[in-house]
Structure formats: C-alpha cells, structure tokens
Amino acid sequence: MSSDGTPDPFANPLAFGQRLQILRQKRGLSRPVLAGLLGKSPDWLKQIENGRMSMPKLPVILRIAELLRVRDLADLTGDQSLSVDLFVGPGHSRLPAVRAAINAFPLAVDRQAPTAAHLQARLARAWAARHQAPNHREVVGELLPDLIRDGQLAVRQAETAADRRAAQACLSEIYSLSQFFVAYQPDSALLWRVAERGMVAAQESEDPHAIGVAAWLTAQAHRDGGPAGFDAADAVTTEAIRYLEPYLPEADDRVLAIAGALQFEAGYTAARRGENGTAWNWWDTAAKTAKKLDAGYYHPITSFSRAIMGAHAVTIAVELRAGGESVRQANKADAVAIPSRPRLARHRIEEARGYQLDGQAETALATLERAHEAAPETIRYNGYARLIVIEETESKNPARRRRAAVLASELGLLAA
Structure with missing residues (x-):
C-alpha cells in the first residue's frame, strides 16, 4: 500500500x-x-x-x-x-559525471569564467557533434560536465546586467543539451531538475529564443509522462507560442524555427489525445512557418526545418494510430534531407511504428535496422522501438523471429 x-x-x-x-x-x-x-x-x-x-x-x-x-x-x-525497461533506456556510463555536475553548486571562485561568446562557440560544436555522431550520448556526455560548470561560473561572475543575461542564455542552452542526454535514462528526478533550471535560466536571460527552447523541452517532459501530463504540456506550449508571436514579423530563423517547433508540439500532443483535426491543423501551421525559413536552415536543437515537416507528418499519423496514412506519409517524406543522425534514426523509428500499425511487420523490423545503422543510441533508448523488437521476438514467423532476436541482442534487451 x-x-x-x-x-x-x-x-x-x-x-x-x-x-x-x-x-x-x-x-x-x-x-x-x-x-x-x-x-x-x-x-x-x-x-x-x-x-x-x-x-x-x-x-x-x-x-x-x-x-x-x-x-x-x-x-x-x-x-x-x-522484467524489461520499456520507456527508460539503460543508464549511460557518463550519467554519474553529468549528474554530479548538475547537482554541484561550488561557491568558491578559483578561476576566470569563459565569456558568453566562448561558451556559445563550444555549444555550437557540441550540437554539431551530437548530430554527426552515431553514439551521440557518448559524445555529449563527455562534453557536458565542463560546459555545465563553466556556464554556472559565467553566471556567477557576470559583472553587468547585460553580461548576466547573456550568460543565463548560454546556461539555459547547456541545460537544453543536458536534457537531450538525460532523457529516457533511469533518473526522472534529474530530468525535471534540468528542465526546470533551463526554464529559470531562460527567463532570466529575457532571450526569446532561449525561452522558446526551454518551453519546448518542458512541454515534452510533461507530455512524455503520459495522459496526465497532456494539459500541462498544452499550457506550456500555447503560452510560449503566444509569447513569441510579437517577435515573429521581424524574427530571424532561430526564433522562427523555435516557434514552428512549438506549433508542431501542440499538434503532437493533440495527436496523442486522438484529436485528428486539431493535430493536423497545428501541423499545417508549423509547415507554413517552416516555409518562411531559408531553404537550407536546420535548427540545431529542435531540428525544425523545411526538411523535417515530412517526418513530423509521419509522427502525427502514427500517434493518431492511422496505419495507412502513416505509410503514405512515410513514402512522401524525404529522409535523405535530414542531416542529423539521431533525428534520422528517430524518423526511422516513427516509420517503423507506422508500418507495424499497417500490418507490415517485416518492413517495420527492416526500418528499425536502418534506424540502428543511423544512430544505435537513439534506438537503444527509444521505448517504441524496444516494444516493436520485443514483440517481433515472439513472431510466429521463424525468420522474422531470428531477425528480431539479433536486433534485440544488439540493443541489450532482455539481458540478465
């Protein structure tokens, strides 16, 4: 009890x-x-x-x-x-070091903090490395402890209000990167600590882009908790969209992209609720925002871009449990245009879900194998992919069962 x-x-x-x-x-x-x-x-x-x-x-x-x-x-x-963890992947070997850096608040100032410009350059390299690496958690996990400590130090040592706001914007983005690392690992309390600190730092920065990113990640954390969190996800998303609206007429691609990403998030949550019309209306709104971006622009945090809208359409159809529509959207989407390895793997997983809904189990399994080729750590930490693989290990088709078993072994599923 x-x-x-x-x-x-x-x-x-x-x-x-x-x-x-x-x-x-x-x-x-x-x-x-x-x-x-x-x-x-x-x-x-x-x-x-x-x-x-x-x-x-x-x-x-x-x-x-x-x-x-x-x-x-x-x-x-x-x-x-x-006993199989479904929606939480294994704890990464670098999780303890990242956790320690997040939890620590050293007060002694024994060195000079890096400038905001220096931190931004390191963040840009970190995001680029994440998108290019098949084992992106390993790459990000190695970089995060020093980034977290330096970001906190930069905020403490800021001498002017402007310097402090710039440092807070950097720190908020560092927490955003941290949330990507912590997500789907066995420490939900740490995930929420990161999300909340990211939102506080973003608000202190007064930077529309930082606030939008923090809201985007906070809404995801609420929604991923299940139906009980859908209302909170909607509240965060709609409030952030409303906040960004006055900036959009003269916004640069970064702010436009985070607005579009939030619009899609509203559609994603609606699809999770089973609200067909609302979900697709939000997708249409996000697609219109995407068309305002430069053709080759790709947001480094959310992956929002013109190219991603096809993948987003697959996600909406899958969440609405529409197997035929999921496959139709998968056939339309241009996966080649997605430059990020983890985001491409995520798209392949969504495609696999669509094929499974449509009764195409063999194609679903083959698509998961392609996801594994793109970014093994993405599929290893994705609960939906794990579900499909586990289910196919029980297939009545011997060839498919053996194929699923090989992938299950590579993902570390059902290990003693």
Missing part, C-alpha cells in the same frame, strides 16, 4: 487485471478510452480487469504497456521473468 492509500500495483500478489486497473486509473484513462485505443470493447477490458478473462498475449500486453507508459513489463504483469 502506498502512502496515499492507493494500492501499490507492484506489490504481490495482485493479479494482472488488478495491476492493469490501478495503472489505468493512475494515468487518468477511463475504461472505454483505453479499450478504444486497444481496439477492444469496454466489456472485454472489464473482464480482464475483473479476472474473468486470462492475461492477453504478449502483443496486447505490449500495447497496453505503451498506452499506460509502463516502465517495466513486470510492473504490469507481476512476472519478474518479463
């Missing part, structure tokens, strides 16, 4: 149905809503929860786990032999 009086779904000997009901209620999903998302009837779900029907097969369990954002299959099934 948890401290708030709610039964703990992870305490034995709760049955599968009881665990499912508790987790569903904690996510704020009604029985008809969850049943509809599963393509089942509310009565079917009621019988599962009441124990009048046995536990469904693995593909259905995996879909339930996806919808409820269950971190570990054992939390849902109670079977520790199925």
